[in-house]
Amino acid sequence: MARGHNNGITILLGVKDLKIGEVIEYEDRIVVKASLKKREEICPYCGSANLYKHGKGRTREILHTWSRGKRVYLELNLCRWKCKSCKHTFSEGRDLIRPHSRITKVAEVEALWQLKDRSFAQVGRDLGISYSTLRRLLERLIDDNMVSSILDEDEIHLGIDEHSFRHQDLVHTVTEVRERKMLGVLRDDRIATLREFLTNIPKDKVKEVCIDLKESLKKLAQEMFPQAQVVADAFHVIADANKRMDEARRIEQDIYQKRKVKIPKKIFLIGRDKLSEEKKQKVDELLNRYPTLQGFYWTKEKIRELYRQKDREEAAKLLDNIIFNLKIADDAELVRWGNTLKKWREPILNYFHNGTTNGYTEGCNTKIKMLKRISYGLRNVEVYWRKMLLGFIPRRECFHTY
16 A cells, blocks of 8 residues: 555546545555535525535545556545525535446546447446446436437438347437438337437438338338438348349249259349359359249349439439339239339439438448447347447547536
C-alpha cells in the first residue's frame, strides 16, 4: 500500500470541481480521498436556493475510472440538503454521480464504451461492474432510436431491412442510406412496430424509401411517406431471381430423382458475364437437357442486365419486355413471376433516379451479426436492440449522461 498526494491524479480524474486529498494505492485498486469544492446549491426539483443541510452525509467509495489496470475510487462524503420550498431532499454532486449510484457518470460512459464491442461478461469482469448495473446503464443511456441524428438533414433517404434476432425471430433495421447512419433496431418485425417507429421521422423530408420485395413494406412506405419514392433494392430483386432459378432447378432435380440425377446449383446462379466460355457451354448443355429451366435462367440473366442499363427509359423498355415474355409463358411459375414484376415495376425503375440501394443497411446487418457473436448471444430482445444500437454510436460524447 502506498500513500501520497499525486498532482497528476487530478488530470486522470477529469473533474474540475474536486479537491484532491490523499491518494492511497492498494494492490488491486487506487482510492482518492476527495471533496467537492463549495458552491451555491440549487434544488434540482424546483430550482430554489432556499436550502438547509439535512442530516449527515456518509463517506462512500465510488468507482470513477481505471488506471494501470486498477480501479480508481473516489472517497467522498456528500452533503445532503433539504429544500424549504418543495420539501425534497437530495445529495450534492449530482453532476458527478446519480442518486443511489455506486459509479460516477465518467465511469458509466467508460463502461458503455467498453461494452460497445465486447460482451457483458468481459466488461463486467475487467471493470468490476455487475451485469445488472451494465444493463441499467444500457437502458438509461441508450435511446430507443437515433432519429435525432438526421432531423437537421434537408432530405432523408430511408433503408428498411430485417435480420434474425434469434432463430426464426426477425427484427427490422432502419437506416439513412445516403448519410450512412443507423436509425434504429426494432423490437420485432411487425408492421405496427415499424409504423410507430417511422412516426418519429418528418414525412416531408423523406425522398426515398428503399426496401426488399415485401408488399406489406411497400404499402406502409406509401402510406407513411406518400410524397417519397419507394425503391426496390437491386440486390433483393436479383436475389429473388436467383431464388426462383434455384427453386426450378430443385423441382427439376426431384422429377429425375429416380435416375439419381444431380443438377449443379452454383453454375446457374453465377452471372453469365462472369462465366468462362467452357462454363457457358456447360450451362447451355444443361439447359438443352432440361428445357424447363430455360425460361427461369434467361429471365434471371435479363434482370441482371436490367441493372446495367444507362437510364430509366432504357431500363423500362427491357423490364416491360421481361414482364411480357413471362406473362405469355406456359409455366405457371413464370407467369406468377411476371405478375410480381409488374406489381413492382415502378419501385424497380425508381432505382435509376439516384442509384439508391440498401447496401449500407445490409452492411449494418452484417455488423450486427458480428456484434451478436461477440456478445455470445442475447436472449432478451430489449437488451438486444439497445446493445446493437450501442455498437453504432460513433463517439463517447454521444452518450446521454444527464
